[in-house]
Structure formats: structure tokens, C-alpha cells
Amino acid sequence: MTLEISPRRRVINFVMLSLSGVCTVLVIAVLFFILGYLFVHGARSLNWNFFTKLPKPAGETGGGMANAIVGSGKVLLLATVVGVPVGFLAGVYLAEYSGKTFAFVIRYVVDLLNGVPSIVIGIVGYALVVRPMHHYSTLAGGIALGIMMIPIAVRTTEEFLRAVPNSMREGAMALGATKAQTVFTVVVPAAASGLMSGMMLNLARVAGETAPLLFTALGNMFWSKGWLAPIATLPVMIYNYAIAPDEDLHQQAWAAGFVLLLLILVVNVTARMIIARGPASSRR
């Protein structure tokens, strides 16, 4: 004998299933809409010159964004050098050394830092680097993005280190390893793939940041004169071109958006592939 399911329950079940299904499709649709729109508009204006040429002066058509592509690379490199070591070591402290109460406080502060609007981080970069040095610079941009990377670097490091089973730490210490040896030669290597991909996702996240760069790296229509000079970056270039009154510049902005998105997607997918491969053996 089976229990009858009332028609009312059947209907509710159907409605809920449909609703959640539709919302899922919506979520995916947003991504594909952005991808598709950028592809249609961006890929059309993408050509070899975009990657090799400098921007043309106002009024002239053609040119490219070679300086912004290299510039984004340089700023992101600097951001990694600034943000990852600080965040990583703070995360190590949080996961391996700190007591419960103190860890709670640090975690709270880090989450607050993560919530600071990116434009404010830009102002911090301006106040800390640009003002004292009296000019906008690659360095200032890198430091601003580096600060943006710190909170996520701390939390991913903490999370992946905590995921390493305690038995491994005990195993190392039982062999006469010190705490530091245990952490850096057993625990960190065991979490290496997770840490690596966490940092890549972190980098991908700040790669598209525009606001912190407006007051720091500023922008540049030419090749940057060095780490202490202003530099062009893709997000700022998109911003400047998109609000410019010239249709040709709009096309260039689309292309830049497409390239930026592509780069971020590649980093994302690579990072997730590293995670999926799991804790691989470390190098000998």
C-alpha cells in the first residue's frame, strides 16, 4: 500500500523545482551574456595591432594597447610580490601559531580589510606612496593592488593549512622537527597546490580592479618610463576609452575588456585545474 501524495504537494514541488531551475539558468546566462557580448564587440575590434602598437593620439584611428597589457602585467607582478608574502605569512601565523582569541581578532580584522571599498584602497595608495614621492607610479599601483590581495591571501592560506591533517604535523615533530620545520617543510608542501591556486584566483580577482589604480598608477599613453613612473593598465584604459567621445576608442575598450576577461578566465581555469589535480607529490 502506498501513500497518496496530495495534488497540492505535487504542485508546490513542481513550482519550487522550476523556480530554482530557472534561477540557476539565469546565473549561468549572466556569465554567458557577458562573455558573448564582449566576444561580439571585443573580438571584432581585436587585431594584431592591439597587442603590438601603442595608443594613437586623440583623433587618429588605429593603434593598440601593448603598453597597457605589459603595464597590467607589471602592476600585477608587483601586487603579487607585495601582497602574497605578507598574506601568506600572516595566514601561516593564523593557522599554525596563534591562540584562539587572537586568531579570532585577526580574522575579524582581515575580513574588515577585505570589505574596504577598492576606491579607498586607492586613496591609501595615493596617501602612502604618491604623495610622499610627488608623482604617480607603477610602484604605487602595485602596492595598492597588493594591499587588496592581502585579505584573501591570509584567508586562503589559513584555510588550506588547516585542511592539512594534524597527524602530519605530529609525524614531523615526532622525528625531531621543530615547529618551523614542520610548518614549512611538511604542512606548506602538503597544501602547495591549494595555496598556489588560491593565490592565482586572488590575482585574477584584482586583475580587473580599476579604482585603486586611478589614483596610483594613473595611466599612460606611452611605454612607462619605469617602476617610479605612471603606467597604463587594461582596466584604467577601458575606463578612459569607454567614457571618451570617440567610437573608435569605444571599440578599443571592448577589445581590451575582452582580452582582460580572457586572461582572468585562463588564470581561473588553470588555478582550478591545479586544485582538481589534488595534493600532488612535491619535488625532490
Next chain:
Amino acid sequence: MLVATQGQPVLNPAASLPAQAPAPKTQPASKLIARNINFHYGSFQALHDISLEIPTHRITAFIGPSGCGKSTFLRTMNRMNETLRNTHVDGELLLDGENLLTLDVTDVRRRVGMVFQKSNPFAKTIFDNVAYGLRVNGIRKKSIIDEAVERSLTHAALWSEVKDKLQKPASALSGGQQQRLCIARALAVEPEVLLLDEPCSALDPIATLKIEELLFQLKEMTTIVIVTHNMQQAARLADRTGFFLLGRLIELDDTRRIFQNPGKKETEDYVTGRFG
């Protein structure tokens, strides 16, 4: 005190001559002597006044129901409990006459090795797992490390199975192999005492048998203390067996005596299966 020494005179190892005369089979010297060990987790006292002696080149087994303190005591002997917060130990643990509770902790752990209940290979290659203890203790010379890795794996009866895949990750080994790898890793630093905390509880009978055979051979090289839930294992393996109950050492005696003619009622009840 010294509940468990059968009334034999306790040699003071500090006073004994360092001469390398082979100990007579009947009465080996004590490698480790515990005197009045009390241990607290926070306000909970997990060990009450444990005093005992661990003879050199013998296998000593600790049995007892779960939560009786046998693992806690084992982890006191290489000071692993210090990695936990809010613990306190007092008493004396003499390793060759020196109180190991006051020695340098990393030095103690190198001299008193440990194998855990669940095999815990590092996320490294088989080779690097075995070499780890040497490397953290400052040995860098490749020839020495190579030689020690082969020797340790051979002693752990694993060499023939892994010699062609030393650069494979340790996680590729089976459960029994991983546990033998952990034994090899512990042996590589040539510990004077090897502590094993229920090393076979996650293994099938065949892997268990292999490890037991291995331990039997290893007592030529080192002094072994094993915690086990399996009374047959203690009976098969150990020269001496200690019975723990509720944080106290009820008695420690020759294994045969513990299982056939124990001195205490509690021990008899436990080994005959009346409780536990």
C-alpha cells in the same frame, strides 16, 4: 612507588658504568624509567602516579580499555602531548638516567621515535618521507641519506616492494605499506626507543602480521613500546605487558604472567574478557 618492577632492585643507570657489556638475557637494563608521572588535560587528570620500567631491547605492550591513559602515557614518553595546549605533566621520565622531560624536546623526539595509529606519510615521495628525519636533523650528505633510506626501508621490510618507485608519492602505497613506511621513517633517525600507538588498528590481518614480524626483528636494534587494543597482539608480541585502567597502571609484568596468572583482579577481569 615502582609498583610494576616485581620487587627487583632498581639499578640507578646514572651510577652504572658505561661499559658495553651485553646485558644478560634474563634481566636486561632499563632503557626508560618512569617515576610518579601525573598528567593533566586542563583540570582532568589523565594519568595518576605512573611508575614503571621499560627494559632495553624488549617489546613492552600497554593494554587497557579506551580512555585508560595508555596512549597518553605513550605520548608523554616522547613529549608529543606538549603540542596540545593546556596540558601539564609532572614526575620523572629517565631515558638512560636523564630526565627527558628536561632535555631539549627535538632531541628527545629524535631519540624516542613514534609510529601513530593512522599512518601519516607526508605529501612527499617515498624517498623524501624516509629521509625527512635525517634532513631536519641537519644531515645533508647524499651518500649518508641514500644509505640510511635503503637501510631503514630494508629494516621495515618494505625495500623490495618500493625500491623501484622511491620517487613516487607515498600516497600511492597501500595502507599496510604506508604504515611500514612510517616505521621506516621513524627508524631512519636510529631512535633508541620506538613507540607505537595502535599501529595495526587500521590494517587487515595480513598487513598486521607483517608488522608484528617486523617489530619482533626490530627489538634487536631498539627498545619497543606498543599500545594495542588487541590482546592477542600483546600476547604474541610483547615480552612484558602493562595493564592500564582509568589513568592508573594496574600492573606491568612478563606477558605470560599477565595473561595466565595476573597479580591483580582487575587485570584478570580484563584479559579474560569479563569487561572492557
